[in-house]
Amino acid sequence: MSKAVELISPRLRAHVLGAGLHAAFALPRPLRRLIAGAPRRIDGQELALDAQLLLKMQALTGSTQLTNGDAAGSRALMAESTAIVDRAPLPGVAVGERTIPTPDGELAARLYRPQSLTEHSPLLVFFHGGGWVIGDLDSHDDLCRYFAKAAGVRVLSVGYRLAPEDPFPAAFDDAMAAFRYAVERAEELGTQPDRIAVGGDSAGGNLAAAVSYHATRAGGPKPAFQLLMYPALDATVRRRSRDLFSSGLLLSDSDITWFLDQYAAPGTDRTDLRLSVLLADDLSGLPPAHVVTAGFDPLRDDGEEYARRLAEAGVPVVARRFEDLIHGFGNVRQAGTRFNEALSEIAGTLRAGLALGGKA
Numbered sequence: 444m445s446k447a448v449e450l451i452s453p454r455l456r457a458h459v460l461g462a463g464l465h466a467a468f469a470l471p472r473p474l475r476r477l478i479a480g481a482p483r484r485i486d487g488q489e490l491a492l493d494a495q496l497l498l499k500m501q502a503l504t505g506s507t508q509l510t511n512g513d514a515a516g517s518r519a520l521m522a523e524s525t526a527i528v529d530r531a532p533l534p535g536v537a538v539g540e541r542t543i544p545t546p547d548g549e550l551a552a553r554l555y556r557p558q559s560l561t562e563h564s565p566l567l568v569f570f571h572g573g574g575w576v577i578g579d580l581d582s583h584d585d586l587c588r589y590f591a592k593a594a595g596v597r598v599l600s601v602g603y604r605l606a607p608e609d610p611f612p613a614a615f616d617d618a619m620a621a622f623r624y625a626v627e628r629a630e631e632l633g634t635q636p637d638r639i640a641v642g643g644d645s646a647g648g649n650l651a652a653a654v655s656y657h658a659t660r661a662g663g664p665k666p667a668f669q670l671l672m673y674p675a676l677d678a679t680v681r682r683r684s685r686d687l688f689s690s691g692l693l694l695s696d697s698d699i700t701w702f703l704d705q706y707a708a709p710g711t712d713r714t715d716l717r718l719s720v721l722l723a724d725d726l727s728g729l730p731p732a733h734v735v736t737a738g739f740d741p742l743r744d745d746g747e748e749y750a751r752r753l754a755e756a757g758v759p760v761v762a763r764r765f766e767d768l769i770h771g772f773g774n775v776r777q778a779g780t781r782f783n784e785a786l787s788e789i790a791g792t793l794r795a796g797l798a799l800g801g802k803a
Contacts, residue, residue: 456523457523457526457527458526460504460527461526461527461528461529461530463500463504464497464500464504464527464528464778465530465777465778467496467500468493468496468778468779472492475492475496476492478496478499478500479492479495479496479499480495480499482495483495485687485688485739486687486738488738488739488766488767489767490738490739490767490768490769491767491768491781492781493778493779493780493781493782494739494767494768494769494772494779494781494782496779497769497775497778497779498691498692498693498769501693508520509521509577509693509694509695509698510574510576510577510697510698510701510702512701514576514577514605514606514607514608514705517576517577518576518577518579520577521573521577521578521582522581522582524774525581525582525774528774528775528777528778529584529585529777530777532584532585532588533585533588533589533592535557535558535559535592536555536556536557536558536588536591536592537555537556537557537558538553538554538555538556538588539553539554539556540552540553541553541554541599543601543620543621543624544620544624545616545617545620545621546616546620547604547613547616547617550601550602550603550604550617550620550621551580551602552580552599552600552601552602552621553580553584553587553599553600554597554598554599554600554632555587555588555590555591555597555598555599555600556591556597556633557591557592557595557596560595560597563633563634563635563638564595564596564597564633564634564638565596565597565634565638565639565640565667565668565797565798566596566597566598566599566625566629566632566633566634566638566639566640567590567594567596567597567598567599567639567640567641567642567670567793567797568599568601568621568622568625568639568640568641568642568651568666569583569587569590569598569599569600569601569641569642569643569647570601570603570618570621570641570642570643570646570647570648570650570651571583571600571601571602571643571644571646571647572643572644572645572646572647572648572672572771572774573605573645573646573647574645574646574698574699574701574702574703574705574706575605575606575611575614575646575649575702575705575706576605576606576607576702576705576706577605578605578646578647579602580600580602582774583600583644583647583774584600585774585776585777586644586773586774586776586786587600589776589786589790590642590790590793593786593787593790593791593794594790594791594793594794594797595794596640596793596794596797597632597633597634599621599625599632601617601618601621603617603618603621603650604617606705606706607705607706607708610705610706610707610708610711611706611707611711611715611717611718612715612717612718614646614650614706615650615653615654615717615718618641618650618651618653618654619654619657619658622639622641622654622658622666623664625639626639626664636664637664637667638667638797639664639666639667640666640667640668640669640670640730640793640796640797641654641655641666641668641669641670641730642668642669642670642671642672642793643670643671643672643674644672644673644674644771644773644774645672645673645674645675645694645742645770645771646675646702646706647672647674648671648672648673648674648675648676648746649674649675649676649718649720651666651669651670651671651674652669652671652674652676652720652749653716653717653718653720654666655669655729655730655732656716656720656723656726656729657716657717659728659729659730665729665730666730667730667731667797668730668731668732668733668793668796668797669729669730669731669732669733670732670733670735670789670793671732671733671734671735671746671749672735672773672789673735673736673737673740673742673743673746673770673771674734674742674745674746674749675699675742675745676719676720676721676745676746676748676749677719677721677722677745677748678703678707678713678718678719679713679714679719679722682744682745682748683744684740684741684742684743684744684745685699685741685742685744687741688739688740688741688743689741692739692740692741692769692770693769693770693771694740694741694742694769694770694771695741696741699741699742720749721745721748721749721752725756726752726753726755726756726758727756727757727758728756728758729753729756729758730758731758731759731760731796732750732753732758732759732760732761733760733761733763733789733792733793733796734746734747734749734750734753734760734761734762734763735763735764735765735789736762736763736764736765737764737765737766737768737769737770737772738764738765738766738767738768739767739768739769739770740768740769740770741770742770743764746762747762747764750762761792761796763788763789763792765785767781768781768782768785772785772786773786773789
């Protein structure tokens with residue numbers, strides 16, 4: 444990366460890098476392959492050209508880091524990466540700011556509604572990813588807009604508290620409070636209490652799964668459906684995929700360790716089912732689930748083990764591995780065709796599951 448790009452303002456830098464990124468993705472396929480390099484294959488899978496080109500462009504611009512050992516700095520890195528990838532907001536979606544009261548204060552939230560939708564609809568309570576440390580309503584704005592429009596549902600995106608300022612179980616407590624709020628305010632939110640799903644990506648998938656489990660075991664209202672995108676579900680076991688895809692694929696092994704240390708510092712009981720729901724002895728009775736994994740993801744085996752356990756417990760589950768994609772592909776929809784294809788399929792499954800009242 445040139446010194447000139449390093450010295451410009453963050454906003455202009457993101458604009459310049461974003462223009463270069465989107466220009467690269469607009470090139471003919473042979474030129475994109477030339478930039479990306481020879482196909483990358485691991486574990487019998489071939490990385491999608493779009494994913495490989497994204498990683499190459501990140502390397503060329505010096506934007507390869509997800510974390511830098513500091514919470515504030517890591518949040519700034521994510522904000523910049525969002526600004527680089529995202530373009531104009533997806534049209535056709537009405538967005539309103541909301542506040543969710545909790546026992547510990549208030550949470551910022553956003554309600555997304557397809558503008559063509561006038562009647563009541565299912566609602567997806569969405570928890571953003573980012574290792575419980577980074578990410579916010581803005582970093583996942585495009586993804587929430589997309590799900591609202593493509594799945595034809597309302598989406599309530601929740602700005603839960605982040606670590607290390609608010610460590611475990613703060614994020615879980617906020618996620619539970621947000622789900623209960625949605626149930627209590629269902630009419631106001633344009634839905635019914637029994638048509639409320641939970642979902643999230645990565646750490647947000649962890650929260651959605653934990654809410655599904657604990658709401659079910661509490662015996663009260665439970666989610667109608669759970670959408671888990673490349674979730675982190677067990678903080679105690681290092682599975683094979685974490686070694687296979689430990690570096691060079693956006694989320695690294697060192698990132699996972701750092702995130703966990705911020706959220707559940709050494710000395711925390713990481714077997715707690717509010718953090719490691721995969722350790723639960725009994726998963727029966729949980730809401731139907733769509734478990735999405737990426738082939739080139741250190742967290743891949745967490746999600747797939749959970750899907751297997753759900754199926755064994757008699758829970759309806761659709762398990763889908765996008766074997767040519769990387770962790771976090773939901774946040775780069777605007778970069779390439781392959782990411783859009785994957786999200787279109789996920790939105791279709793979400794729409795179908797909620798249309799059947801969570802019985803699919």
